[in-house]
Amino acid sequence: xxxxxxxVETFLAQPALALVGVSRSGEKFGNVILRELRAKxxxxxxxxxxxxxxxxxxxxxxxxxxxxxxxxxxVSVSPADAVTVVRDAAAAGISxxxxxxxxxxxxxxxxxxxxxxxxxxxxxxxxxxxxTGIHRVHRALxxxxxxxxx
Numbered sequence: 287x288x289x290x291x292x293x294v295e296t297f298l299a300q301p302a303l304a305l306v307g308v309s310r311s312g313e314k315f316g317n318v319i320l321r322e323l324r325a326k327x328x329x330x331x332x333x334x335x336x337x338x339x340x341x342x343x344x345x346x347x348x349x350x351x352x353x354x355x356x357x358x359x360x361v362s363v364s365p366a367d368a369v370t371v372v373r374d375a376a377a378a379g380i381s382x383x384x385x386x387x388x389x390x391x392x393x394x395x396x397x398x399x400x401x402x403x404x405x406x407x408x409x410x411x412x413x414x415x416x417x418t419g420i421h422r423v424h425r426a427l428x429x430x431x432x433x434x435x436x
Contacts, residue, residue: 289406289435294414297382297406300357302329304349306371307362307386308340315386316362317341319411326416331356349378358382360411365391376401384411409435 297303303323307316316332320341323330331352334345346352349359349371359375361368361383368389375383382404385394390407398405412421413428428434 289409291435293382293404293406294409294435296404297358297384298411298415300382302331302354302356303358303360304331304333304346304352304356304380305360305362306333306349307360307389308332308334308337308345310334310337310340312341314362316360319360319362319386322412323415328415330360333359349374349380352378356380358384360384360386361389362386363389365389365394368394369397372397372401372403372405376403382406384409386410406435 305316305320307314308320309317320330320332320343332340332343332345333349334340335347337345339345359371359380361371363371368385372383372394381402383398384406387408387410395407413425417425
C-alpha cells in the first residue's frame, strides 16, 4: 500500500493525534516521535497500557480514554500489535492511521481497507511533519529519487 500525498497532508492537518508506541524507558522511536512532534507544536496524546506519564506528558490507557476526539493515530509498534491498534482505532471512530515503517504488513493494509481506514504506510512521519535535521535530508533525497507520495 503506497501512501498518497493527500492522505499524508490530511493526516498532518488534524488538530489532535494519538500515538501508540511510546515506552517508559524513553528509548523507542515512538518516544522520538512524541518529542519531535510536540516540539513542532503538534497536539499529540501518547497511549500506553500502564504508564501515567512519559517524557512529561500524560498518557492514556486506551484510545477510548482520550479527553477529546483525535483525527488520527500514529502506530509505532510491532506488526502484530499494530493490528490491535488499528482495530481499536476503528472501534473508537478514528478513521486515519499513520503506520510507521516496521509496523506495517500486507495483512494490516488489507485490514485498514476492510475497516475503511485511511492509512499512511511506508513513510516516516518525521520526514513529513515540518522535517528538520536528518529527516529533512532524507525527505530531500526521497524527493530527488521520486519516492515521495504523489
